[in-house]
Amino acid sequence: MFFLKDLPTREMIEGLAGRFAGADADAMLDELRLLRRASLRLRLVENYLTAQGLSQTQFLVLTVILREPDRDSLTSVEIAERLDVSRPVLSKTLATMERKGLIARQPHGQDKRCVLIAPTEAGTQTYLALLPGYCDALLAPLPDDGASKDPTATG
Amino acid sequence: MFFLKDLPTREMIEGLAGRFAGADADAMLDELRLLRRASLRLRLVENYLTAQGLSQTQFLVLTVILREPDRDSLTSVEIAERLDVSRPVLSKTLATMERKGLIARQPHGQDKRCVLIAPTEAGTQTYLALLPGYCDALLAPLPDDGASKDPTATG
DNA sequence: CGTATTTCGTTACCATGCTAACGAATCGTA
DNA sequence: TACGATTCGTTAGCATGGTAACGAAATACG
Structure with a gap:
């Protein structure tokens, strides 16, 4: 910021x-x-x-999984690649999201180090429910605090 | 972010x-x-x-005091008004800066609740020394990560 | 003057970002 | 197969945001 x-x-x-x-x-x-x-x-x-109870990062985690065209889950590393956050932060974020029931972990068949992360039905619904408000926030007018200090008003 | x-x-x-x-x-x-x-x-x-050993907020604290035309110190509240951070955060930031010798606190004559915050000579010099690099960082080209995923390059 | 309210700065506590480092699993290679 | 290097996910520890709430000082007002 x-x-x-x-x-x-x-x-x-x-x-x-x-x-x-x-x-x-x-x-x-x-x-x-x-x-x-x-x-x-x-x-x-x-x-x-x-x-709405979600952090930016949590919202973006859902974003990058749900927008994947041919997959319904991603590994932690794949999410980290798409989301400029460190893996420890992602790890904690995923733990929080699992606790909230937004995502579920599935074992990765080939590689036992990896875990596949998939949004739960609740997670998907939460995401879709928040999207309109998110878009509104994206387009809403800003406070424009610079202009509020109008010299003609202060002088 | x-x-x-x-x-x-x-x-x-x-x-x-x-x-x-x-x-x-x-x-x-x-x-x-x-x-x-x-x-x-x-x-x-x-x-x-x-x-360089400074946080953004620390740098901006020096900025808002040093750019004040007729003052060489500001109260905590005045800094908070200029710097969209909560007062507890500012309080901690100022404590850190005092520990580093970047600022000094002076008693406020009229109002014993207030403390005047003034950059030390070292704080001023640090600020001036960092300004050119700060401006460089402001103008440096960005990684442009969106364009780096060029479809013509990946395909 | 005396008391209620407001304001200032701080403390306590929590969320979230980071790096360093660790165990477990995998990979590369002899 | 065996062993070193790498990768995955996590933990530990730190810095920096936030809100709630507190004591001390100033202010408002009866």
Whole structure:
């Protein structure tokens, strides 16, 4: 998360440009705006999911399994490959999801080290029930906190 | 952080549109791309700062105090107002920063509940030393993991 | 002035991210 | 077959988010 509410002014960045070479104030501002907007969006989505009892990662675990066209289960490693999280985190997430009854583990025939992870019926239904709200959160207008500090209002 | 590496295809989203009203596949894809790009950028910046011994929040605390034009210290609440983090988190962050010698606490004359937070000389120097690398991380090209899964390359 | 309310900073506790490291299973190779 | 290297999943330990709740100080108000 990028927590800075008010981005630096262009003047500030240009002032910094004097200190070192290669500072491109406009490009940096664009990136900062991107970070801030995404953080607000992320918080919106996360709040929605949390209120529904799922973490982002739990939701995405269901996503990557359910969207697999020819499979109805994935191994832990396959999920980790699709989900930029470390395997220990995934391990804990899957333990939580199993405890909640969202997924079930099945033994992997060939490789006894692996476990196949499949959503339960409840897990699938939960996912489908949450999708509309997830999409809403994705498209909902943002607080736009930068613009709320309108200079004409404060002055 | 948004951990999904491969965004859903447009077809997937449009398939979902059949399930509920109001799904705008293109707008949703735009938002997902935004989230993913920002997460990669955030990780880049965070990795840089972590390697230098600072967390994002610590860096931003220095940012908001040092960029204050007429002040050389802020209260905890003022920092919290500028930095979308909860006060307990800020409290812990400030304790860590004090332990590291990045900031110093001064008593607030009028209000004995408040404490004024000022960067130490070392804190200021650390901040200035990290700024160029921070800007570099902000502008560095991203892994672009979505495009790396080029169908023409895999097929 | 005296008391209720609010505000500040902190503590306690929990969830979730990370790396390091471990046992168990598999693979590679002599 | 036997043994070293690798891979899978987990555990341990740490950092950093969050909310709830607390004491101390300031404020509001009768």
